[in-house]
Amino acid sequence: MAKIFQVSARAGMTRVVEPVARGLLRAGVTPNAVTVTGTVGVLVGALGFGARGHLVAGALIVTVFALTDLLDGTMARMSGGSTRFGAFLDSSMDRIADSAVFGAVAYWLATQGDHAGVAAALVCLAAGGLVSYVKARAEGLGMTANVGVAERTERLLIVGVGGLLTGLGVDPALQIALWLLAAVSIFTVGQRMVHVHRQAQKLPAAGGNG
Ligand SMILES: CCCCCCCC/C=C\CCCCCCCC(=O)OC[C@H](COP(=O)(O)O[C@@H]1[C@H](O)[C@H](OP(=O)(O)O)[C@@H](O)[C@H](O)[C@H]1O)OC(=O)CCCCCCC/C=C\CCCCCCCC
Ligand SMILES: Nc1ccn([C@@H]2O[C@H](COP(=O)(O)O)[C@@H](O)[C@H]2O)c(=O)n1
Ligand SMILES: [Mg+2]
Numbered sequence: 001m002a003k004i005f006q007v008s009a010r011a012g013m014t015r016v017v018e019p020v021a022r023g024l025l026r027a028g029v030t031p032n033a034v035t036v037t038g039t040v041g042v043l044v045g046a047l048g049f050g051a052r053g054h055l056v057a058g059a060l061i062v063t064v065f066a067l068t069d070l071l072d073g074t075m076a077r078m079s080g081g082s083t084r085f086g087a088f089l090d091s092s093m094d095r096i097a098d099s100a101v102f103g104a105v106a107y108w109l110a111t112q113g114d115h116a117g118v119a120a121a122l123v124c125l126a127a128g129g130l131v132s133y134v135k136a137r138a139e140g141l142g143m144t145a146n147v148g149v150a151e152r153t154e155r156l157l158i159v160g161v162g163g164l165l166t167g168l169g170v171d172p173a174l175q176i177a178l179w180l181l182a183a184v185s186i187f188t189v190g191q192r193m194v195h196v197h198r199q200a201q202k203l204p205a206a207g208g209n210g
């Protein structure tokens with residue numbers, strides 16, 4: 001279901017993303033520059049606006065710059081230059097951006113004295129990081145873990161809608177979104193671990209490596 005949403009959302013964005021990607025390449029911009037710029041933009045939106053309680057502005061800025069994540073890979077593929085370093089940079093920058101988003105939300109809730117909300121944001125931060133770690137570790141061991149109800153796009157959308165609604169005065173939308181996200185993120189860790197376990201059972205035993 002989550003995969004169907006991602007694939008169709010991505011297909012819908014292609015018409016916008018491809019001409020922009022072509023234009024940027026023509027202007028001499030590199031995919032890595034887009035990856036880094038997108039992350040800096042998310043940091044500004046999350047830490048500069050979201051953390052200070054400007055939730056609507058924060059959510060909108062984060063959305064615009066998070067969407068540039070679709071551009072870098074498209075540019076790399078168009079220029080025939082998808083690189084290992086680019087893939088590493090893209091994933092690493094995603095973790096920095098996600099940490100800033102949930103760190104900003106936790107910080108803002110702390111300034112409001114909402115300790116339960118802070119706890120929910122921290123669970124989202126840790127569980128979201130685990131979702132990605134499990135996949136990275138599985139891929140490092142030659143398996144896959146590209147499954148789960150709460151992949152990155154879904155996680156950003158849930159916190160984004162919650163932040164936007166709370167920013168517009170619909171309380172406690174952000175807190176509800178965070179607890180929901182904490183639950184589905186933990187569930188996704190489980191889904192990925194089961195997926196990896198099934199693959200590992202069919203493979204010969206590894207020598208060492210933890
Ligand atoms: C303002 C909020 C209101 C909500 C309005 C939403 C408007 C947004 C409009 C449309 C949504 C478009 C959806 C885009 C669909 C993209 C589908 C897709 O395939 O995305 C994949 C893409 C690239 O992924 P990568 O392969 O580069 O990344 C991988 C991924 O990170 C993996 O993560 P994992 O699943 O494992 O955790 C990694 O494992 C892997 O290493 C890595 O390579 O992903 C994206 O492009 C992300 C798209 C982001 C979509 C942005 C939506 C943002 C919405 C709200 C954010 C607001 C945040 C709120 C801040 C609040 C501050 C108070
Ligand atoms: N700077 C970059 C960014 C990405 N790539 C390649 O694209 C893949 C990710 O594509 P998305 O459209 O999902 O961002 C990534 O795995 C790399 O192969 C790149 O080469 N350089
Ligand atoms: Mg990308």
Ligand SMILES: [Mg+2]
Nearest residue numbers: 069090091094
């Ligand atoms: Mg990315």
